[in-house]
Amino acid sequence: MLESRDEWIKKRAYAIWEEEGYPSGRDTVHWEQASSERIALEKKAGKKEKVDTKPKTDSKPKVKGQAAAVMAAAVAGATAKAATKRASKKTGDAKI
Known part of the structure; x- marks a missing residue:
């Protein structure tokens, strides 16, 4: 926590005051x-x-x-690319 303790409390107390609709006389609370x-x-x-x-x-x-989802997607993407390369080489030979 980078700011001082009193500064944090002051900002939080002000936010509470705003949330409650700006009541007067409740500053201590x-x-x-x-x-x-x-x-x-x-x-x-x-x-x-x-x-x-x-x-x-x-x-x-x-x-x-x-992070696990990103890694799984990366692995799946690499596997799909490898499968596509293999498939395109096989279909290329069959056309000749």
Whole structure:
């Protein structure tokens, strides 16, 4: 998180104020809510860092999600091109 903690809370409290329709006299409530959200984010980020720092037992990286789909499409495309080349050579010989 690049901006300071107070700056983040200030921006979030302002966004909450806007979402609620600009009510007057609720600035403390909005600040407390934003502060609670920031604390929750920091705890979540702390847990994530602890999970990420565990030593990996599998040395081979796993491909997930969209990257797996892209790799599968690339392999399928390469296979299709190779099959097309083989088929065109066979049909070319048969025409003669």
